[in-house]
Amino acid sequence: MHAQRHLFFLTQNYSYSILRPLQTAILARGGKVAWFLSGSELNHDYLREDEQRIPNVEEAIKFAPDACYAPGDIIPYMLPGIKVSLFHGFNVAGKRNKFKVRGLFDLYCTQGPDTTEPFQRLAKRHKNFRIVETGWPKLDPLFQQLSKNTPNEKPVILYASTFSERLSSAPHLVNKIKELSTNSDWQWLVTLHPKMKSEIVVAYKAIQHSNLRYIESDDLIPTLLKADVMLCDTSSIMYEFLLTQKPIVTYKNIVKNPYFLNTNNENELEQLISHALTRPKKLMQEIRIYSEIIHPYTDGKSSERVLDAVEWFIQDGYKGLKEKPLNLIRHYKIRKKLV
Known part of the structure; x- marks a missing residue:
């Protein structure tokens, strides 16, 4: 199986520039992309006319994505497909909530050793997600x-x-x-x-x-x-x-x-x-x-590495992973926000 249908989940304006280079790479491979915008902090006008918008979680489920991506800590658990974290920024010393996993993602695509090594330790402890160092798609155009x-x-x-x-x-x-x-x-x-x-x-x-x-x-x-x-x-x-x-x-x-x-x-x-x-x-x-x-990658091809990591996970990477914990409270909060 190859990932052909890709869903982007975003809640903040900074997510557009993180996801668009990935969209370019997906379209170049013949895939399809849809955008699921959620929350009041997003400017929906930033979405372009040629970009497909998914209006709600029901339509997102009908889209039947093979992979869902989020530049943040949260992604709707009920969406089909593997859940991929792309991070919303670099690790900043002194800020809170660093290196937390919430039992929602299957694959973390890290930016470089500074994020890879801590998440590898977390993956070893939790045993229910994978880590692949890919670089950050946002920086491809840079x-x-x-x-x-x-x-x-x-x-x-x-x-x-x-x-x-x-x-x-x-x-x-x-x-x-x-x-x-x-x-x-x-x-x-x-x-x-x-x-x-x-x-x-x-x-x-x-x-x-x-x-x-x-x-x-x-x-x-x-x-x-x-x-x-x-x-x-x-x-x-x-x-x-x-x-x-x-x-x-x-x-x-x-x-x-x-x-x-x-x-x-x-x-x-x-x-x-x-x-x-x-x-x-x-x-x-x-x-x-x-x-x-x-971020040791300067070739502008991090999006390609993310897609390669997704293909690997779908083919082989998921094997041997434990099931994620059933976090009913978190699931309830996510569903409530999406209503």
Whole structure:
């Protein structure tokens, strides 16, 4: 049996850019793709006219997928086909709920050793799912376009922030970023996590001018490619940017790492960004080393590896697995959300 019918389950806007490269690979193999959008946090307008939408769980079951994919921790248990986890971001030190399994997925397609090794230990313990290291489909377009990137006329600084109140720098840096964008010869791009509080988003949109633009998109790969340096806190998007082999300045990062330039003083940001633009040799070496740990694949073919892993699981990988635990409470909560 070959997987011909593929269902994407998503609840957040960032899922579109994770799943679309996989869709391209599926269609190239002659497969069929349908999108099952769930919840109020999704912008349904991001779905394209040529993409098939499944309106509810009943229709999703009728679609009879061979494989269902989710860039997150949850997927409806009642859907046919194998359940594949693609992750919604990189492992970020200091954030909660890392490396949890909820008895829903059959196959975890990991990004690199940093996620593979912890999940291999979990797979050995639970014995009811498989792990295959494939790389992350979201990054296929990034690596396919990276070599075509052209230099900017003047430096471009990308500011990105997580939504967590405990970790976000966004509420504290509005005035500083406004000042830097006004007084420096840098072009600024700003993007905030889709779950960021609306009043903070409004504050950053309000300071836009000729040197500062707010980016709101379901696909930030072009923005990552455009920037020369990123300013961030602990958002997992900085790991995506790091894989472009460009420097990152962090503000109040709770974990000190040699592949970032960190400060707890906002008045030092301009100096650190200027230093980052020189691409310091030691920093760039640390970035290369860490890139191999989180995502060693630079060929832009992670989606192909995911599909190969799905085919392997359907043919042989499922053999010897234990049945998943019957978690009635979790199943009830999932079904309730889908009603």
